[in-house]
Amino acid sequence: MSKIVAIHSFRGGTGKSNTTANLSVLIARAGNRVGIIDTDIHSPGIHVIFGRKPESFHHTLNDYLHGKCSIKQAAYDVTESAIGRVGPDDERPRIFLIPSSIEVGEIAKVLREGYDVARLNDGFQDLLHDLKLDYLMIDTHPGVNEETLLSIAIANSFVLILRPDSQDFQGTAVTLELARRLDVERIQVIVNKIPPSMDRELLREQVESGYQAPVIGMLPLCNEMAELASSGVFSNSHPDHPLTRELVRIADQIMN
Amino acid sequence: MSSSSFALELLDADGGHVLQTWELGDRDLIYLGRSRDSDVVFSNPFVSRTHAALQQTAEGWELQVISTGGVFVDGKRIERLILEDGVVFRLTDRGPWLRFQYEVSLENQSGGATFAFDPARTPVFVLDDAQLKREVEQITGGNYFQELQKRMAQIRSRTATRKAAGESS
Numbered sequence: 001m002s003k004i005v006a007i008h009s010f011r012g013g014t015g016k017s018n019t020t021a022n023l024s025v026l027i028a029r030a031g032n033r034v035g036i037i038d039t040d041i042h043s044p045g046i047h048v049i050f051g052r053k054p055e056s057f058h059h060t061l062n063d064y065l066h067g068k069c070s071i072k073q074a075a076y077d078v079t080e081s082a083i084g085r086v087g088p089d090d091e092r093p094r095i096f097l098i099p100s101s102i103e104v105g106e107i108a109k110v111l112r113e114g115y116d117v118a119r120l121n122d123g124f125q126d127l128l129h130d131l132k133l134d135y136l137m138i139d140t141h142p143g144v145n146e147e148t149l150l151s152i153a154i155a156n157s158f159v160l161i162l163r164p165d166s167q168d169f170q171g172t173a174v175t176l177e178l179a180r181r182l183d184v185e186r187i188q189v190i191v192n193k194i195p196p197s198m199d200r201e202l203l204r205e206q207v208e209s210g211y212q213a214p215v216i217g218m219l220p221l222c223n224e225m226a227e228l229a230s231s232g233v234f235s236n237s238h239p240d241h242p243l244t245r246e247l248v249r250i251a252d253q254i255m256n
Numbered sequence: 257m258s259s260s261s262f263a264l265e266l267l268d269a270d271g272g273h274v275l276q277t278w279e280l281g282d283r284d285l286i287y288l289g290r291s292r293d294s295d296v297v298f299s300n301p302f303v304s305r306t307h308a309a310l311q312q313t314a315e316g317w318e319l320q321v322i323s324t325g326g327v328f329v330d331g332k333r334i335e336r337l338i339l340e341d342g343v344v345f346r347l348t349d350r351g352p353w354l355r356f357q358y359e360v361s362l363e364n365q366s367g368g369a370t371f372a373f374d375p376a377r378t379p380v381f382v383l384d385d386a387q388l389k390r391e392v393e394q395i396t397g398g399n400y401f402q403e404l405q406k407r408m409a410q411i412r413s414r415t416a417t418r419k420a421a422g423e424s425s
């Protein structure tokens with residue numbers, strides 16, 4: 001059974017892209033075929049974490065949405081850079097990246113014309129099928145807009161990331177309620193950038209009781225992650241770091 | 257809540273002049289660093305991308321050090337510090353000097369209170385249900401959301417049909 005996991009946050013800069021990249025790598029390492037789709041068409045960026053230059057993409061999600069290619073043509077195998085060499089015929093693990101265009105004209109076009117909801121959904125389903133994916137991870141644009149609502153509605157599992165402050169807490173609650181009304185199967189919460197002396201258990205209790213949803217991870221604020229500056233996959237470069245250990249626990253919960 | 261607002265001042269090397277002021281209003285967590293997604297962003301090369309965090313606690317605003325570059329008060333390295341009004345600290349032993357300044361509102365002064373912290377505030381996340389309801393209604397009441405709900409129902413049943421067909425072929 002393949003699964004679509006959408007990762008979202010109310011505010012920007014909460015750590016969606018880095019968390020998505022790390023969880024994707026950890027889930028793939030557990031013996032899965034994982035697709036990562038960057039639907040943050042307004043400010044795409046996850047390709048950077050995998051060390052890919054935009055020029056290396058012949059096709060992007062945008063081309064697919066405009067009917068210029070199949071979604072499979074916009075999927076790039078990044079297994080080697082993301083987890084190292086695997087046998088050429090090994091089916092698992094594999095990681096594929098479906099980037100968005102970073103060209104300003106393209107971004108403007110999507111903003112102007114919006115998304116074809118049905119076509120994007122078809123694309124997701126084609127990807128699962130054609131690339132025999134076990135998981136499709138969606139890195140989204142922050143805030144509530146058409147694309148967010150759509151990824152929420154399509155996902156089997158909706159993961160919300162927030163920073164531990166009141167503004168994020170209140171804003172995130174809105175998205176969570178919308179997800180409930182769109183009948184998402186599973187909603188899970190990750191708190192990121194937790195300062196060292198904050199009472200983690202109290203934080204978990206308050207978030208879970210406020211949201212009536214499980215907190216599947218509490219990630220510490222750490223300068224090592226910040227200094228990496230999205231130039232690589234943290235769990236690869238810091239395999240023994242407490243942040244990586246917590247990411248592993250989150251990946252386990254996403255895989256059940 | 258307004259009693260919790262404060263400002264950070266960037267001081268020049270002699271400690272005399274304020275070069276820049278950040279007014280930090282109704283927040284309970286502030287990140288300081290060179291990273292652009294910090295709440296207070298520094299361009300000073302000695303500062304780490306995520307250097308420190310300020311969190312409102314029962315005892316007042318607390319400074320927590322994240323970077324190994326450290327934070328110094330009176331030349332001594334500190335790990336955590338409850339910030340008193342007017343305290344000066346330095347990011348690393350060569351980086352920028354900062355002064356912490358509570359902004360006491362007039363009501364507080366006239367009421368004789370200094371800083372009215374609720375002792376049970378660490379961390380206190382309570383939802384404003386009325387605001388939540390208002391915002392959710394704003395979005396779900398619109399045509400777009402209702403249209404999406406309808407279309408999603410269609411898309412879901414089509415996807416189910418596709419899956420069934422794919423599995424049988």
Ligand SMILES: Nc1ncnc2c1ncn2[C@@H]1O[C@H](COP(=O)(O)OP(=O)(O)OP(=O)(O)O)[C@@H](O)[C@H]1O
Nearest residue numbers: 012013014015016017018193220221222225226230
């Ligand atoms: N636990 C952490 N501790 C310190 N810094 C972090 C942590 N998690 C993420 N960051 C940093 O925060 C910044 C934003 O991360 P990221 O780009 O993953 O967020 P995002 O939610 O995808 O942002 P956007 O909304 O702009 O797409 C990056 O510089 C990243 O290195």
Ligand SMILES: [Mg+2]
Nearest residue numbers: 016017040045
């Ligand atoms: Mg991002």
